[in-house]
Amino acid sequence: MKSLAELCEQTLAIVPSRPAIEFEGEWLDWGSVQALAQDVRLQLSQSGAGAHGPVIFAPRNRPSALAALVAMLADGRSVRMIYAFQSPAAIAAAIERLDAPVAIMADEDFTPEVRAVLAAKSMAAIGLSGMRARLMPGLESGAPRPDPADAPQVEILTSGTTGPPKQFPIPHEVIAGLVLNQGMTLIEDPDEPPFLMSFPIGNISGIYSVAASLLRGKRVVLLDRFSVEKWRDFVVRYRPKAGGAPPAAVAMILDADLPAEDLSSLKFFSTGAAPLDPTVQRRFEEKYGIPILLSYGATEFGGPVVAMTPKLRAEWGDAKFGSVGRAMADVQLRVRDPVTDAISGAGEEGILEIVSPRMGPEWIRTSDIAVIDSDGFLFHRGRADGAIMRGGFKVLPETIERALLLHPAISAVGVVGVADPRVSQVPGAALELRPGVARPEVGDLEAHLRQHLPSTHIPAHWRFVESLPKNPSFKIDRPGLKALFEDPPPG
Missing domain, CATH: 3.30.300.30 (ANL, C-terminal domain)
Structure with a gap:
């Protein structure tokens, strides 16, 4: 199997004139992405980050962040994600908890609070502005750290089940598997609709989106955040057969009262990452005649592990309405009684446990209440930990x-x-x-x-x-x- 670094190098060799990313109404070609990626790689080497040193990354949903991410993955670096949509003090506190020779983020996020903690930890800084990258004045180099002995990984912020947010590592090989599971060859069909990406780059849904699109050479329409207006514009312009968005978008689309003909190309609408109110799902399907395909996953599982597929929906129709589907290949599911801890039978509610082969052979105990029916369909009932x-x-x-x-x-x-x-x-x-x-x-x-x-x-x-x-x-x-x-x- 190709490594993630090899897959990234493959995308960085795409014909430069091909369109790559549309952002705010303008298309950037692969040449622009490749130029910024190579510049980031050069500046990382000049910053004291070493050949494979880890990087703290606070990406905003911009083309420069996607190019920088490809550069870091191509170098085989571990990437320690933090959210950019925080106050300067919160970003500084997140950097304080971590350690790396260098941090990469948008120019405007290098506030006095952030610069102070970087200087105190002897870290370098690379700022992104437009499709340019630069070593930030006064923070051009960091104190050397030994290259990590562990295999490279992307550390994604997750709330966990107890305590404050923490980093959860996703090995590079898991992300490579996500890419290869989509198809072995780069997409070269200029008529294939682009991929609409609105999830934050720094979370598991964002990483999964990058794996399913950019790293396969697929054109990307990048949104800084989801909006009904931009989503509708994408669907009307490109007429995709399948669409999707965060669960919250379903109610927003209904509230906007979009004409049914605007969505007529869609055969399915996929959503996950959070529960969807069944009444909202029913209203959407009745108004637009488009089945909603739910899925279930988490950072701790390395992405989705259960999904309602078009084939399952066609076979079962409304008989499994509200289910997030069946387990994906090699995924194992079971439910335990929250009082006795005994494994529950079909149709009995309890605490969900999962084996995700992407993350290893161990059972992962969740904090989700669920039911698995006699046909193997999973129904998510809510949280057991009050989250x-x-x-x-x-x-x-x-x-x-x-x-x-x-x-x-x-x-x-x-x-x-x-x-x-x-x-x-x-x-x-x-x-x-x-x-x-x-x-x-x-x-x-x-x-x-x-x-x-x-x-x-x-x-x-x-x-x-x-x-x-x-x-x-x-x-x-x-x-x-x-x-x-x-x-x-x-x-």
């Missing part, structure tokens, strides 16, 4: 609670998931204030949280209470907490 699924991001209430308790006005806090038709759930925060302290503005609390957490963790609903609901053991009563958000806030 909030906000679009494609898993948010732990405890993480938000800890950060809010650092605010001087807050005495106690409880955070729960509140149903949202667009992104499945959003955080809601209920707060007790310290005696004699003035009630802070919500904007001040949001600004406080942005100093500690990514924007996905900012609550969408706030309640100020005299006392948080407690159970007989004087612990926060979660059902009572949820009830606070069932009615509109008092005026």
Whole structure:
């Protein structure tokens, strides 16, 4: 099997005049991608990163980030992803937790806070602007580190099931397998519709999108973030037979009331990364006559492991409506009783466990409640650990609670998931204030949280209470907490 580095070198040898990436209405050819990739590789070698030293990478959804990613993978480097959609203080804190000889991100993300931590850790910095890369003034070289002994990997940020967000390693060979599973040869058909990429480059869905498209020579239409207007424009212009988007997009498309003829080329709509409200799925399918194919996966599995395929949907129709499908090749599924820990039978609800051959032969215990029916179809019932699924991001209430308790006005806090038709759930925060302290503005609390957490963790609903609901053991009563958000806030 070809290595990921070899696959990247293959794409960097594509005819330079071929179109590669469309961004904000303009097409960039492969020559532009290749030139930036080679420039990044040269600057990495000049920065003290060594031949295969790891890189901290905070990509924005821009062509320069895709080209830089290909360059790092072609060099066989480990890439330590952090999210760019954070405050400068949060980006600096993420860099502080990691170590690498060099960091790559957009020019504007090298704020004073970020530059200070890079200097303190003797790290170099490469800034991306347009389709240019440069060593940032004052941060041109970093202290040498020994090349890592481990095989190269892409470390993707995940919430995990306990504690703060952490890096989860995806070996290069796993990503190479994702590329090769799509097809052994580069795509050279100029009439094949491009791939629409709207997932963040730095998460597992973004990496999977890159593997399925750019690394196979497929044209990419890159969005900085999903929007109904841009998605519709893509579908109308290129008339693809299959489409997809994050689960939150389904409700957004319905709310926009797009004409059915605009979507008439689509035979299927694929979505995953988060649960989809069955009522929203039903409304979409009835309005547009397009079946929605659900899937299930996670960073810890190296991508999707269960999917509803067009063949399965054609065979079973609505009989398995709401299912995320059957296990993919060589994937194993089972459910355990949450009380007895015994393996559950068909149709019995419990905690899902999975063997993902991409990641090894061990069973991975999830925090998801699921049912596997007698025909092998998986139905996802929700979370067992209280995690909030906000679009494609898993948010732990405890993480938000800890950060809010650092605010001087807050005495106690409880955070729960509140149903949202667009992104499945959003955080809601209920707060007790310290005696004699003035009630802070919500904007001040949001600004406080942005100093500690990514924007996905900012609550969408706030309640100020005299006392948080407690159970007989004087612990926060979660059902009572949820009830606070069932009615509109008092005026």
